Amino acid sequence: MFSFLIHRLMILIPTFIGVTLAAFAFIRVIPGDPILVMAGERGITPERHAEMMTAFGFDKPIWEQYFSYIWQLLQGDLGTSIVTKQPVLEEFAALFPATIELSICALIVATVIGIPAGIIAAVKRGSFFDHSLMTLSLTGFSMPIFWWALLLIVFFSGFLGWTPVSGRISVMFYFDSVTGFMLIDSWLSGEEGAFKSALSHLILPSIALGTIPMAVFARQTRSAMLEILNEDFIKTARAKGLSNFRVIVVHAFRNALIPVITVIGLSVGVLLAGAILTETIFSWPGIGKWMVDSIFRRDYPVVQGGLILIAGIVMIINLTVDLCYGLIDPRIRNKR
Amino acid sequence: MSTETLNYSRDRSALAVVLSDFWHEFKQNHGALAGLVVMGLVVLMAVFADVIAPHSPIEQYRTAMLVPPVWQDGGSWEFILGTDSVGRDLLSRLIHGSRYSLYIGLIVIFISLTVGVMLGLLAAFFKGFVENLIMRAMDIILAFPSLLLALALVAILGPSLENAMVAIAVVLIPHFVRITRAQAIAELGKDYVAASQTMGAGVGRLMFINVLPNCMAPLIVQATLSFSTAILDAAALGFLGMGAQPPTPEWGSMLAVAREFILTASWLVTLPGLAILITVLSINLIGDGLRDALDPKMKRGKA
Numbered sequence: 001m002f003s004f005l006i007h008r009l010m011i012l013i014p015t016f017i018g019v020t021l022a023a024f025a026f027i028r029v030i031p032g033d034p035i036l037v038m039a040g041e042r043g044i045t046p047e048r049h050a051e052m053m054t055a056f057g058f059d060k061p062i063w064e065q066y067f068s069y070i071w072q073l074l075q076g077d078l079g080t081s082i083v084t085k086q087p088v089l090e091e092f093a094a095l096f097p098a099t100i101e102l103s104i105c106a107l108i109v110a111t112v113i114g115i116p117a118g119i120i121a122a123v124k125r126g127s128f129f130d131h132s133l134m135t136l137s138l139t140g141f142s143m144p145i146f147w148w149a150l151l152l153i154v155f156f157s158g159f160l161g162w163t164p165v166s167g168r169i170s171v172m173f174y175f176d177s178v179t180g181f182m183l184i185d186s187w188l189s190g191e192e193g194a195f196k197s198a199l200s201h202l203i204l205p206s207i208a209l210g211t212i213p214m215a216v217f218a219r220q221t222r223s224a225m226l227e228i229l230n231e232d233f234i235k236t237a238r239a240k241g242l243s244n245f246r247v248i249v250v251h252a253f254r255n256a257l258i259p260v261i262t263v264i265g266l267s268v269g270v271l272l273a274g275a276i277l278t279e280t281i282f283s284w285p286g287i288g289k290w291m292v293d294s295i296f297r298r299d300y301p302v303v304q305g306g307l308i309l310i311a312g313i314v315m316i317i318n319l320t321v322d323l324c325y326g327l328i329d330p331r332i333r334n335k336r
Numbered sequence: 337m338s339t340e341t342l343n344y345s346r347d348r349s350a351l352a353v354v355l356s357d358f359w360h361e362f363k364q365n366h367g368a369l370a371g372l373v374v375m376g377l378v379v380l381m382a383v384f385a386d387v388i389a390p391h392s393p394i395e396q397y398r399t400a401m402l403v404p405p406v407w408q409d410g411g412s413w414e415f416i417l418g419t420d421s422v423g424r425d426l427l428s429r430l431i432h433g434s435r436y437s438l439y440i441g442l443i444v445i446f447i448s449l450t451v452g453v454m455l456g457l458l459a460a461f462f463k464g465f466v467e468n469l470i471m472r473a474m475d476i477i478l479a480f481p482s483l484l485l486a487l488a489l490v491a492i493l494g495p496s497l498e499n500a501m502v503a504i505a506v507v508l509i510p511h512f513v514r515i516t517r518a519q520a521i522a523e524l525g526k527d528y529v530a531a532s533q534t535m536g537a538g539v540g541r542l543m544f545i546n547v548l549p550n551c552m553a554p555l556i557v558q559a560t561l562s563f564s565t566a567i568l569d570a571a572a573l574g575f576l577g578m579g580a581q582p583p584t585p586e587w588g589s590m591l592a593v594a595r596e597f598i599l600t601a602s603w604l605v606t607l608p609g610l611a612i613l614i615t616v617l618s619i620n621l622i623g624d625g626l627r628d629a630l631d632p633k634m635k636r637g638k639a
Binding site for chain 1: 367472473475476479480481482483484485487488491492564568571572575576577578588591595598599602605606608609612613616617619620621624
């Protein structure tokens with residue numbers, strides 16, 4: 001197991017260095033003057049221009065710029081936002097819990113509905129339920145999620161008036177952030193109705209963000225289950241007289257877990273990409289909206305730092321998924 | 337001469353057998369057939385957009401702003417699906433929008449397939465440094481969430497439809513590289529490649545004439561699925577204002593403009609999104625059918 005971990009890290013580290021190089025090159029490959037590009041249509045005075053050139057170190061040779069950038073990165077300094085003058089890392093840390101909270105809820109929605117639906121479809125293969133589920137799941141998979149989010153708003157917020165349209169909690173509640181997770185904080189605050197308000201703000205974005213993973217989980221669970229249900233050991237288990245439920249859940253589903261965990265792990269990247277659209281539409285103050293806003297404000301230090309942080313997180317999660325397989329299936333960890 | 341003809345006709349019939357086998361498998365899948373029919377209609381709509389569309393997609397009828405669709409109160413047959421906030425006919429814009437979606441899909445697939453296959457073959461044939469360089473570069477691209485990377489690339493290149501297509505193509509390349517490389521490495525271990533090599537075939541011949549044709553099946557499936565991803569991502573970029581720019585009748589950017597009328601003129605939101613969904617769904621149905629028909633592993637699973 002240990003050598004497996006080392007082997008994975010050996011691949012991960014050069015990739016991460018490549019990621020920093022890519023994010024570093026980001027501003028510098030723009031044809032023309034990066035400061036002028038950042039200033040955009042606002043324009044810039046020559047004095048301010050010279051000041052900015054020094055501040056970003058654009059007047060130094062490129063390799064020197066990269067090394068000082070890496071040196072700062074190693075010290076946890078990802079630069080400072082041009083717009084808010086706040087350190088990028090601090091902004092990220094303040095907004096990240098909102099994205100985690102949304103992603104976890106989306107993942108819960110996707111898992112709780114997608115996996116049982118996939119199991120039932122596989123067991124009742126060829127039935128009406130199976131066909132409708134596969135059609136629905138392909139539709140969910142093909143859904144432009146920004147449009148789906150708008151439809152949810154039209155129906156649940158506009159037509160039924162059940163849920164709020166944007167934000168994380170109603171403005172009438174104010175309490176200090178303890179964990180950064182609004183559901184937990186509102187619970188801890190003890191204010192009446194705060195938890196309910198936080199929950200109602202979370203429902204639509206979670207459904208919107210969870211739809212594509214849900215569709216993928218349902219399909220993947222179904223096909224993994226179909227493969228396992230044909231195996232001899234399932235026939236043995238049935239022949240032993242085990243109950244249908246026990247055969248399906250304990251024997252079959254446990255063996256179908258590896259492909260299912262793979263897609264759950266892989267969906268983290270999908271969730272982060274989806275968070276960009278979902279957070280923008282629901283004005284959810286997380287890192288997806290933060291990145292989009294920064295790109296529009298031409299706040300390049302934030303874009304650069306954000307790219308590195310997000311790529312780092314995706315890589316760590318992928319590594320964790322790999323290690324999980326190693327734990328579940330010894331054949332994988334012993335394979336070179 | 338007679339042997340030449342014989343060989344030729346035998347090759348022809350071999351290809352015909354493969355194709356008819358494929359068609360036999362493909363038509364078993366009713367969903368895929370339905371997808372093919374819908375996609376055919378979308379293509380016809382795009383080709384004959386100028387003839388079918390009742391109005392110009394960018395002409396503004398100042399006397400008919402925000403007219404609802406014909407089935408709602410106040411709708412008229414002149415503007416069957418209603419008009420937008422500056423009085424442009426929605427139906428005509430949707431019809432012309434199909435051109436952009438297909439155009440985006442085709443260009444993106446062309447770029448990412450060509451570049452991806454080239455890099456994948458290079459990685460398979462030149463093990464060691466070249467392979468490592470290519471595969472690590474692909475790992476780096478895959479480390480970023482695709483839409484975020486595309487968004488950042490467009491921000492650098494400047495928001496336009498062309499730049500959005502380039503950005504999406506870049507994001508899709510790694511999938512083609514990985515598939516081509518894995519498939520090519522498997523083929524390289526086979527006897528026919530060794531035989532061809534012994535007969536003095538050069539690297540170029542081995543790559544394109546011997547190995548590549550045998551890598552096609554998974555590449556075709558991936559290209560189909562990427563086609564739908566390209567349409568979705570381009571629409572998302574258009575929606576965020578980083579893709580096609582107004583007044584281009586691109587479905588995603590139409591949704592972006594319609595957002596502020598979401599509660600007052602819901603047809604402006606529902607219909608372009610429905611157009612995207614139907615197109616993407618039919619491509620995905622075709623992709624599923626192709627995979628089932630082309631993937632020998634799936635066939636065995638069925639039997």
